[in-house]
Amino acid sequence: MLTLLLIALPVVSALLLLALSGENVKRVAFVASLAEFALALVAASQVAPEAGSQLAVSYPWIESAGIRFSVGMDGISLLLVILTTLLVPLIVLTTFGHSYQNPAAFYALVLFMEAALVGVFTARDAFLFYLFWEAALIPVYFLAGIWGGKDRIRITFKFFLYTIFGSLFMLLAFAYLYFQTPGAHSADVNALYALNLDAGEQSWLFWALFIAFAVKMPVFPFHTWQPDTYVESPAPATMLLSGIMLKMGIYGLIRWLLPVVPEGVDQWGATAMILSIVGIVYGSVIAVQQNDMKRLVAYSSLAHVGLMSAGVFTRTTSGLQGAVIQMLAHGINVVGLFFIIDIITRRTKTRDLERLGGITQQTPALTVCFVILMLGSVALPLTSGFVGEFLLLSGLYTYNPWYGAIAGLTIILGAVYLLRMFQKAMLGPKIEAAAPFADLTFLEKAVLFPLVFMVFWIGLYPNSFLNLTGPAVADILRLTANGATGLK
Amino acid sequence: MLAIILLSVFGIACLFLGFLDSKRVLMPAALLFLAVAFVANAREWNHPASYLNAMMANSNVSVAFSGIIILSALLILPLSERYLADERAQLAEYYAILLFSIVGAVMMVSFENMIMLFIGLEILSVSMYVLTGSDKRNLKSNEAALKYFLMGAFATGILLFGIALVYGATGTFTLGGVGSYVTGNAGAISPLLYLGLMLMLIGILFKVSAAPFHFWTPDVYDGAPSFFTAFMSTVVKTAGFAALYRLLAVAFTDVYSFWWITVAVITVMTLAAGNLTAVYQQSFKRMLAYSSISHAGYLLIAVVAFNQKSEEAILFYSLAYSLATVTAFGILMLVADQNGTEGRPNEDYSAFNGLARSNPFLAFALTVSMCSLAGIPLTSGFFGKFFVFISAIEQQMVWLLVIAVLMSAVGIYYYFRVVIAMYMREGNTGVIAVNPLYRFVLIVTTVLTLLLGILPGMITEMDYGGGSKALGKEKKDQTAAGKRMEMTGKAPRKMYNRL
Incomplete structure (x- = not known):
């Protein structure tokens, strides 16, 4: 109720x-x-x-x-x-x-x-x-x-x-699955989990479902709408x-793809994982070169989501748990960063890194919040991003060390583009546009302080969230392992 | 049956009302007539019966289709208020012809004898030819009427030829008779029957504007006055599909293996022709014409699937489509007149620019209507498509659905262009005055569209008695099934008690 x-x-x-x-x-x-x-x-x-x-x-x-x-x-x-x-x-x-x-x-x-x-x-x-x-x-x-x-x-x-x-393809897949359920048909999640489909069916169902989720996340090469939007x-x-x-x-991957078409994942999971990892590198490399702050964070988002998606397809406890906690951490970090960008843009009328600088000196509160949220995003230990990325990378590493190594680039490149953004926007000589820059107002603090608090909470005591999702993740893994021959 | 008699009488009454000095009385009278016919029709619910020496028969399904037809007319009629002010408009004749045409439509959904199908179709079509040309001083309207008449006459001729051939093969005009011939002579069916069936299909598919028989549609829809286009695209389509399904389900179930591939190919062609051409239109009205072709394609999917869910899917889809189309044309008429120059309405997309700012209600109603036509969830159009897809996927027609899904995505593109124009572009349309009755119609169609998008069960959970008789179903005769149910007095079986 x-x-x-x-x-x-x-x-x-x-x-x-x-x-x-x-x-x-x-x-x-x-x-x-x-x-x-x-x-x-x-x-x-x-x-x-x-x-x-x-x-x-x-x-x-x-x-x-x-x-x-x-x-x-x-x-x-x-x-x-x-x-x-x-x-x-x-x-x-x-x-x-x-x-x-x-x-x-x-x-x-x-x-x-x-x-x-x-x-x-x-x-x-x-x-x-x-x-x-x-x-x-x-x-x-x-x-x-x-x-x-x-x-x-x-x-x-x-x-x-x-x-x-x-998503239309997802609808098609669901309708098909619905008719495969025995007796009086049902589209209930457990009924779909109980299905026993042959490998060929699972294979096209995998793609019908995966495309819907991949566009939404987005995973490379379905991402072209994302930065502009x-x-x-x-x-x-x-x-x-x-x-x-x-x-x-x-979430769609975890709930509606892995346990529903486990054999489909056996066949195509690795492909999806490679696409995700390509997205990680691609997003990071482009983010390094951006001067528009909003676009930079957009590409960083592409990299982060690629890592989560790759982690899900490892079908290991650490991969899935990492993806789940990273969803939480990323949500908090990215909203914080976009808000800080919004604050800067509204005061200076620009998002261009080349035209910004020297904001730090006038704004201690903003600077502190920015640093913490940025470090959370960079995955510094004791901040929110660390737990998730660590789990995700360890999951990927056990699945295939090479994948782990390449995906690990995200941490290095993430530090590069985020620190570069911080440096160019906040440090350095004061620039005209930033001249009278008021520090955070009460309302802005009311938004940023809870986010900063969450960054530390997740970083210092992730178990409060990991314990919450642990059993559910174990259920998903058990269901998806039924058809998982690829892992053995 | 009562509805047919009443509507015929009312049509004549309408003509006599035209002698009065005041035109004001006409619309209330016509609305009253339709409302009475609607009630008369609704009273036949759960009273299956056969009339005129089994020339016609009604079942719950045919009553439901008749209900949709009369309801559409009821909703469209108030949109004719523009003619009240127009000296040259022959309102009494228009209304009379509309009422007569509904008689034809109702005959088409409840025929038992192929002659009645022909007569019903002719009554409906001839009325439409006349109404298409009703804007006498407009060249486009004249051209449209002539085109429609010539092509329509050929199509009817082909239909009649088909009926004759089927008669030649089976010796009977009744659907039941043809059905038992087809069942009884399995393996030794006369080739005449196949040829006749094909010709009949062509005749009917022409009327519902399926490709490749659709070329008349854009010109006729565009040329006819919008008020009659709205009528054409709802009533004719609903009646046409009800007739098509009835014909195939009662008479030709056992030669499904023969006709399904033809209809499937036509379905794909219709989907592609309608959707892909609609993308390139600059005129909103012409886009609606192509969209009506594409909707014929979706409805044909249900015909190809031909299982126990199909009839219900067609029924729901027709209703959803009619509601959304009435809204679309209703708002098009307002906006086009407002932005028109020199008395010629402006029917382009650009006429809708910035409508949301000046007329938020109209913009919202049209958005709901476009979402419904595009099949966005929480509108009735979504469930229309959903039921159609479900019926096809039950037949494992995944390839057909992949095409349909791709085409739905294309559809979203052209339907949302007008939404974008209304909400996201700047324009200078002033506040449009909408009279209360007109506004009431738009509210009703919008609310129903949303309501059926949330609770489609209101229509689909209704008990359609014997249900459809399609693949693998033992019940061959709808009316017989209905009667059987009545006699035994057993609680009617829910059509789909899935859960």
Whole structure:
């Protein structure tokens, strides 16, 4: 019931917002998203990591097509729900400083998206998952398309077409799987797990599913929409895209790909892993050369997500656990970084590294936050990024030392491009544009301090999250190992 | 049956109302007539019966299709308010012809005898030829009417030829008779029957604008006044597909292996022709014409799949498509008139630029309609496509679906162009005045589109009695099945109790 409430609350608040007008809406939106976070914490207190899917509800919805409204949470779902509900209020808070045209619609779309994201992470029925998956796309498309930058129309449309195109194949795969279930068909996640398909079927199903998830993450070579879209979207939409939406793809791999078509993974998992690793190197190398800060972080995101995806395909405990905790850590780091970029851009009217510099001297608070979030991203020990990357790389290394070594470049290159960004933007001689640079306001601190706190929490005591997801990850591994001959 | 009689009488009544001085009374009267016909039709739900020496028969499925047809007409009629102000418009005649054409459409969904199919189709088509040319002073409208008439006449001729050949092979015009001939003479079926079937298929596929018989569609849809285009693209399509499926399911189930490949090829061609050509249109109205071709393609997928889910899929799809199309044309008429120059409406995409700022309601309604046509989840159009895909995947027609999925992605491109124009481009459309009834129609279609997108079960969980009779189903005769159910008084079987 609680899960249902988690999905319903943002929808109801969004509808409420549409009835309001004026500047009040952002406060209402903030309160609503905070209430949602509180609800998620209540849910967290009730979920026992070992017990599989909990707080579950299941109603028949569309009987003729076998669709049930079936939601529930295990450790992985819960972690992502917490990430979503934690980030959304912070993202709403980042917008307090400025006003958007037609604010009611803006915040309503943010809340609609939150509901859909929670739905994606909790759905236990394949068709329901698909519906939420698509429902999450529409709001962010309008957010980026209406409130975005100059070239937004073309770029967001490309993004929209790409992702829809990918997910249509997922729908096809689900419909096919649905008809393979014995007796009265069912699209329930456990029914799909229990299927015993032959290798040929699994092989094309793998690609139908993988393309949908790969476009969303994105994995090389399905990534071409991503950098432009991140750059042209308004800051809150960029944060939603990179902080949360990217995780939908990884989550999809873990929940709907590995255990459903294990033999497909046997055949094609290595290919997918190589694509992911190519993405790591590709993203990092391009990021090193960027002068646009937003584009730089966009490419760094491409590298990070490649590592997570590669880790998932190792099908080892450390690979999967690493991917899961890295989803959390990356969500927090990247939202923080994009917010800092937004702050700098708004004050200096530029994101160009060549035209920035000397901000440090005037802004101790901003500098500290920037450093911590950046080090979290670079994966310095004791910060959030370290645990995840360490687990991911050790997983990759056990799978194949060469893969581990190449993927390890991400740490070195990550340090290069992030430190370069920090150095060029913050250090050095003071530049005209940065001349009167106010330090963080109270609202900005209210966003950044919780993020910084999370960076340390994950870095210092990752077990509070690893213990949560451990049993769920073990379940997934057990299910996917049934067909895993490639590992032996 | 009652609906047919009532609509015929009402049509004549409408003509007489035209003698009155005031045109004002016409629309309320026509709406009332349609509402009465709708109720009369709905009362036949769960009362399967056969009429006129088994020339026609109604079942729950045919009642449902008739219901969609009459509902579409009911929703489209208020969009004709523009003609109230137009001195030259012959409102009484328009309404009368519309009512008569619905008689034809209802006959097409409940025929038992192929002669009735022919008569129904002719009533509907001749009405449409006239209405297409109703804008007498417009060359495009004249050209469209002539084109439609010439091509349509050929198609009807071909259909009739097909019926004659099938009669030659089987000695009967009734669907049941043809069906039992086909079953009884398995292995020794006269070639005349095959030829006749092909010709009949061509005749009907022409009417639903399937490729390669679709070339008339864009010109006719574009040339006809938008109000009648809306009518054409909803009512004719629904009736055409209901008739096609009925014909194949009752009479030709056992020669499925013969006709399915033809229909499958036509399906692929229709999907490709409709979707790929729609991409290149600059006129929103012409795009809608090509989109109607592409939707014929999706509906044909359900026909090719031909299993127990197909009829329901066609039913739901027709409803979803009709609702979204009515909204689209309704808003197109408003926007095109507002931005028109020298009395000629501007029907290009660019006319929609910046609509969201000045007319948020219209922009929202059109967005919902476009999402539905594009098959975006949480609109009825998604479930329309979903049910069609489900019925095809049950037949393992994965290759057909891959094409359909690719084409859906193409579809999103051209449907969202207008959404982008409305929300993301700058324009200078002023606030458009919408009269209350017109607005009410748009609200109804939009709400229904969303509602069916969330609860499609409202339509699909209804009990359609004997259900369709397609592959592997023992029930050959729908009405017989219906009667059997009534006699035994048993609780009707849910069509798909999957869970």
